[in-house]
Amino acid sequence: MSTTFDGAVIKEQGVTFAIAVVKRGTLANFLQKKDAFSYFSRFFGNIPTVLMEQDIHGVPQYYGRKDIVKFLSSIHPSRIPWKRYTIN
Structure with a gap:
């Protein structure tokens, strides 16, 4: 069974x-x-990874390394080169 998710490097x-997109509510649940x-x-291997979820209005929230989260929070999500990944 394969799993797909949206993300970016x-x-x-x-x-x-x-960045990996997770479903709404994931970041609120430890x-x-x-x-x-x-x-x-x-x-993703040996690179820093950040999780991202969107609220009901499409506003992103990030979790991960603080400097990366700060950077991502300062740009619009449309500037991120999103890709669909498949895990087999």
Whole structure:
């Protein structure tokens, strides 16, 4: 069974990092957030990983390394090169 998710790998100011989109409510639940962070960190390998969810109005919220979260919070999500990933 395969799983798909939206995400991105970005190189900005010499830092390469990944973003994984998670379902609404994940970041508010400690165990779900921890599990998702661990899962996507393994998927993307040895680069910092950030989780992103959107509220009902489409406003993103990020979780991960503080400098990356601060950067992502300052740009519009449409500027992120989103891609659909499939995990087999």
